[in-house]
Amino acid sequence: MVSPKRTKLKDLALHLDLTESTVSRALNGYADISPKTVDRVTQAAVQLGYKPNQNARRLATGQAEAVAYVIPQNHSSLAEPFVSQLLRGLNDSLSRRGWDLLVSHAVSAEDEAAKIHRLISSGRVSGVVLTRPFRNDARIKLLQDAGFPFVVHGRCSHCDDYSWYDIDNELAIKTAATHLIALGHQRIGFIGAPLYYNFAFQRLEGYKSALAEAGIPYDETIVEIAEMKDDAGESAASNQLDSGKPPTAFVCSSDTQALGVLAAIRTRGLTAGEDVSVIGYDGLSIGRHANPPLTTMAQPQAQSGRELGDILLAVIDGDDPASHQILKRAELVLRNTAGPLRDRNYH
Amino acid sequence: MVSPKRTKLKDLALHLDLTESTVSRALNGYADISPKTVDRVTQAAVQLGYKPNQNARRLATGQAEAVAYVIPQNHSSLAEPFVSQLLRGLNDSLSRRGWDLLVSHAVSAEDEAAKIHRLISSGRVSGVVLTRPFRNDARIKLLQDAGFPFVVHGRCSHCDDYSWYDIDNELAIKTAATHLIALGHQRIGFIGAPLYYNFAFQRLEGYKSALAEAGIPYDETIVEIAEMKDDAGESAASNQLDSGKPPTAFVCSSDTQALGVLAAIRTRGLTAGEDVSVIGYDGLSIGRHANPPLTTMAQPQAQSGRELGDILLAVIDGDDPASHQILKRAELVLRNTAGPLRDRNYH
DNA sequence: GTTGATTCCGAAAGCGGTTTCGGGATAGCA
């Protein structure tokens, strides 16, 4: 249990009969050290298993060599596969520099602000990744005012002057709704996400836009705002289906909601994709095993973490944040829940 | 973009007309500072928004006040909801002390060892959480030899002298298999996970144990080792179902595998829970939306992160690692895929 | 052989806290 004392810079210097400063510079690639000395030093370093004390280094350089990923306080457990994928991508990006990844998980909105404050003003991290921005998000203002490097996974209503990586939510939902319209549907319900999320707003806009383009009047009685979980989707769809004039199709703001919608449809003895069509949003691979397999808008999640990391590193290095804004598009994954309009025969 | 310079200990001391050392001790709860001074100091601290530089603090104390969660290099994306839940729990535990959580994601086994080495010998963290241990796991030996605090999510073959939190895998699978036996099934297939994982080994043991108890001979031709993803489960089940003497039920090592098994069953025009029974393992909530809803062994994941964190903190504080070993049990969640044995009428 | 320019390394001052130690001030007691 006695930990063998670590070799520190001093030991290395003594061993090599050099000064600590020389060894340090040799290790950090300074130009004023002769190549052979550099060789000697690096060899001795691996030989003695020297790992610089990161805290000392961070203190001396003022660079934390770490970034934090701030997980939003409330999000449904079903949506969480994304978090893991994203962390993996972030890690990939950061480890090329040997940087660390912190995750910070707040329990409330105020707690979140406090945590961010602590993170950025205690030298723990040199950058922050934010997710799920609100329409106008206090966290972003906080970071901007502090002049602290950050990147947002998503956009706010006002997003010109910072870095972000986002999916074109509006276009995605518009694509979904337009697909249903092309299948003959005219009465299309929309299951939205809470509108304080900007992406929720954008998705609603996409829905409206598709209708407008097709000349279908917007009917707010078939638009429901629900949390992004299956139960919420199920009850929202239930309301609609049990109403006098139910939609013949649904566009959902998430796959988890869509799974609930499918459940509501099954419960009523109907068949999704035949009696009622459904399109989800997220492209969860699990949707393949839904009943029936869920048609959905798949967003390219795989690289998102990687790209967010790269952007953040660039901004930390001094790049203009506004020059790093990436907008990707989702694509329609055709499975079995979106079919042509039929004669309504289900009540 | 100009960051307003942070207030440091010196500023606070000047402002209060005290010494840095006094202020430091006041803030850190030393007994030799008068209560009124402590008051003065703490008030001034919040007033000036003083946040101690964490790197300086860590350097001085030698305590990293952070732990790392090491994500195993290979794991299927479908199983990842767990990671996120677990991180949340870990965070809860750590934030009560204001500690940080790092996540480290290796790309290969060697890389993983290297990363752990770097983590523990560079002062970044004061403890490590390991997951998915192999039967005998090099990482554990590494940490033990270094005398470095750690806790394992899972057990190894030899697990007496370190801390762990685990589900009784053997009992869980035994419960599942016994349930099927009670339903009349005699020919029960097993979809296992790669046996270098210790949990995979334990689950296989549970399967064998249930059979032995029921006096059913072990037949290795209906035992398949597959990766923990849906495709693998599907092809494994397909092999079995297309064989001359197919099982009437399957026990799976994961829900993701089970989803694939369900797909294989559907593909053949059969109905899970009627023609063929299936029990999964994990208790993924998504299983409710499977076709049909998946019967499964649910492990209590919610607290696992929290408990792992608490254990690790205790060990870091000096507790005997061997005194922190927690074994939980999974429970059978009855949904629709496990039904009584029928006359075989499906080929 | 002196000069000037290069190369390479050592000295030393931080980075921003923590912690041990010792002593001045105050209080307690005779």
Add this chain to the structure above:
DNA sequence: TGCTATCCCGAAACCGCTTTCGGAATCAAC
């Protein structure tokens, strides 16, 4: 009033590494 015990606080070393600066040594050039 004098002496000791107690309570607070200041001084200073230290944690391990980085980085600027200056100077010794080497080399080329005249």
